[in-house]
Amino acid sequence: MLTVFGSTALDTIRTPEKTLKDVLGGAATFAAISASHFIKSGLIAVIGNDFPKKYHNILSKYLDLEGLVELDGKTFRYDGKYDKTLSTRKTLKTELNVLANFKPTVPESYKKSKFVYLANNDPDQNISIIKKFDNVKFSMCDTIEFWIQTKRNSVIKMIKSVDAVVINDEEAKLLTKEHNLIKSAKKMMEWGVQYVIIKKGEHGSLFFFEDVIFPSVAFSLENVVDPTGAGDSFAGAMIGYLAKMNNTDLSTIKKSIIYGNVLGSFAVEKYGLDGLLNIKKSDITKRIKQYEKMVKF
Amino acid sequence: MLTVFGSTALDTIRTPEKTLKDVLGGAATFAAISASHFIKSGLIAVIGNDFPKKYHNILSKYLDLEGLVELDGKTFRYDGKYDKTLSTRKTLKTELNVLANFKPTVPESYKKSKFVYLANNDPDQNISIIKKFDNVKFSMCDTIEFWIQTKRNSVIKMIKSVDAVVINDEEAKLLTKEHNLIKSAKKMMEWGVQYVIIKKGEHGSLFFFEDVIFPSVAFSLENVVDPTGAGDSFAGAMIGYLAKMNNTDLSTIKKSIIYGNVLGSFAVEKYGLDGLLNIKKSDITKRIKQYEKMVKF
Numbered sequence: 001m002l003t004v005f006g007s008t009a010l011d012t013i014r015t016p017e018k019t020l021k022d023v024l025g026g027a028a029t030f031a032a033i034s035a036s037h038f039i040k041s042g043l044i045a046v047i048g049n050d051f052p053k054k055y056h057n058i059l060s061k062y063l064d065l066e067g068l069v070e071l072d073g074k075t076f077r078y079d080g081k082y083d084k085t086l087s088t089r090k091t092l093k094t095e096l097n098v099l100a101n102f103k104p105t106v107p108e109s110y111k112k113s114k115f116v117y118l119a120n121n122d123p124d125q126n127i128s129i130i131k132k133f134d135n136v137k138f139s140m141c142d143t144i145e146f147w148i149q150t151k152r153n154s155v156i157k158m159i160k161s162v163d164a165v166v167i168n169d170e171e172a173k174l175l176t177k178e179h180n181l182i183k184s185a186k187k188m189m190e191w192g193v194q195y196v197i198i199k200k201g202e203h204g205s206l207f208f209f210e211d212v213i214f215p216s217v218a219f220s221l222e223n224v225v226d227p228t229g230a231g232d233s234f235a236g237a238m239i240g241y242l243a244k245m246n247n248t249d250l251s252t253i254k255k256s257i258i259y260g261n262v263l264g265s266f267a268v269e270k271y272g273l274d275g276l277l278n279i280k281k282s283d284i285t286k287r288i289k290q291y292e293k294m295v296k297f
Numbered sequence: 298m299l300t301v302f303g304s305t306a307l308d309t310i311r312t313p314e315k316t317l318k319d320v321l322g323g324a325a326t327f328a329a330i331s332a333s334h335f336i337k338s339g340l341i342a343v344i345g346n347d348f349p350k351k352y353h354n355i356l357s358k359y360l361d362l363e364g365l366v367e368l369d370g371k372t373f374r375y376d377g378k379y380d381k382t383l384s385t386r387k388t389l390k391t392e393l394n395v396l397a398n399f400k401p402t403v404p405e406s407y408k409k410s411k412f413v414y415l416a417n418n419d420p421d422q423n424i425s426i427i428k429k430f431d432n433v434k435f436s437m438c439d440t441i442e443f444w445i446q447t448k449r450n451s452v453i454k455m456i457k458s459v460d461a462v463v464i465n466d467e468e469a470k471l472l473t474k475e476h477n478l479i480k481s482a483k484k485m486m487e488w489g490v491q492y493v494i495i496k497k498g499e500h501g502s503l504f505f506f507e508d509v510i511f512p513s514v515a516f517s518l519e520n521v522v523d524p525t526g527a528g529d530s531f532a533g534a535m536i537g538y539l540a541k542m543n544n545t546d547l548s549t550i551k552k553s554i555i556y557g558n559v560l561g562s563f564a565v566e567k568y569g570l571d572g573l574l575n576i577k578k579s580d581i582t583k584r585i586k587q588y589e590k591m592v593k594f
Binding site: 084085086087179180182183186200203204206213214215216217218220221222223224251254255257258294295296297 | 477479483515
């Protein structure tokens with residue numbers, strides 16, 4: 001099984017076309033539900049006692065919730081607004097609420113997870129959580145600007161302590177102080193991580209392992225309505241596919257990245273989580289085939 | 298044969314590492330020399346009587362120069378400065394000089410060219426030049442922000458009058474007033490062009506034809522020293538390869554784009570034109586193989 005540790009949120013998302021208020025979101029929610037299309041996924045996260053029943057039902061439909069903790073207080077809330085091109089998002093408000101004092105623990109039944117995804121949490125928390133698993137075969141983490149700015153040394157320590165880091169391009173540059181993404185990835189590998197995946201949004205991603213570079217394009221879409229969670233869906237699909245195959249050889253990882261691109265594309269086609277819900281195995285397989293046909297020359 | 302019409306310049310290029318003064322450049326110079334690795338290429342361009350003999354020797358080594366006109370006065374000069382990330386360039390000075398009053402004509406021996414590349418010239422000049430060829434099988438043009446801002450209707454008319462347009466992403470958005478690149482390409486196709494290639498610099502390119510989208514990545518490079526002329530080298534290699542194959546079916550065009558990516562990568566590895574000079578057929582073949590291996594999954 002796969003364990004995902006990270007945030008579950010109530011998001012307010014403002015796009016040029018539409019504003020969604022207090023919808024189900026959070027990095028771990030996107031990653032775990034994306035992964036659940038491949039493998040049984042457990043979620044370690046916290047919600048407040050205001051968390052709507054209907055969202056709890058969605059989570060329980062897709063995920064194992066033994067690791068989901070409910071605390072007195074309000075659920076973590078995020079409010080962000082996209083510009084008219086949907087390419088940049090401005091944070092209007094972040095309310096940590098119950099997340100502020102959450103002390104995550106790993107349920108016994110999750111400790112045997114061979115695949116673990118640590119979303120963009122406090123790096124010190126990620127470092128301590130990963131140690132609680134008995135027999136990890138492949139661990140992967142993400143991070144965000146906030147932690148790079150406030151806890152850069154812990155971020156570096158976290159990167160050392162996992163097998164793979166998935167990070168977006170601007171954050172990779174900020175973290176490593178390198179403009180060139182190959183140099184940036186090399187620096188992270190020098191810090192002690194084996195695999196680096198740099199996400200470039202609509203431009204796809206770059207994967208690095210030893211002297212291998214595998215660039216891949218995003219699935220081309222004409223109608224993008226809400227980019228929220230695309231990168232988390234990418235990472236979730238990647239590790240979900242690896243867990244399903246129970247294999248981390250190079251060709252399986254490359255394939256997992258294609259799955260990442262495809263799940264990311266489902267995520268941005270609809271608002272909030274809707275793009276990841278109600279997709280069938282056959283929809284994923286069909287889009288994988290379209291992707292393969294699209295990039296062939 | 299292939300004819301390339303456009304500018305030959307003396308460039309001053311300021312990069313964080315190095316400043317080059319009055320070096321051989323210009324969109325048509327890059328495109329034609331890139332294309333010359335595939336096919337005999339004629340250049341329609343103008344130089345002043347200050348044009349250094351050593352640069353003339355370079356041009357004549359690679360190109361047919363019957364279309365190169367020397368006028369009294371100074372050669373077109375461009376002066377630009379890259380930021381420290383090499384991702385944006387600021388124009389410090391443009392001196393049109395002899396380019397201002399150049400009335401291009403097509404030499405008799407060029408009129409039979411079946412492949413014609415019109416670089417980022419005045420769109421009205423491009424429209425009138427393309428009519429002078431007897432039997433064009435495939436014509437392609439580029440454009441730049443300056444013409445979109447000052448002669449948008451002529452740019453649209455030019456796009457109607459060629460088979461393919463190659464344009465960078467920001468300019469495509471500006472021209473079509475669309476944020477999404479697929480929508481942008483569709484609009485250009487509605488205007489009457491059959492093929493659209495949107496260049497995205499280090500992120501590769503998107504090719505469009507009817508309902509086909511072919512995204513391709515750039516060749517990943519760790520050491521980029523000077524991006525000048527990369528897009529022109531891409532376009533030159535593309536049309537040079539098509540001319541060599543004398544074929545414009547879909548799979549040949551896709552292959553030509555891979556050659557475009559590869560020649561673009563040679564261009565940015567060295568300063569000015571140096572990356573395109575002294576490369577052998579075997580260097581190109583080798584990098585094509587590396588590219589194919591790199592993107593395989």
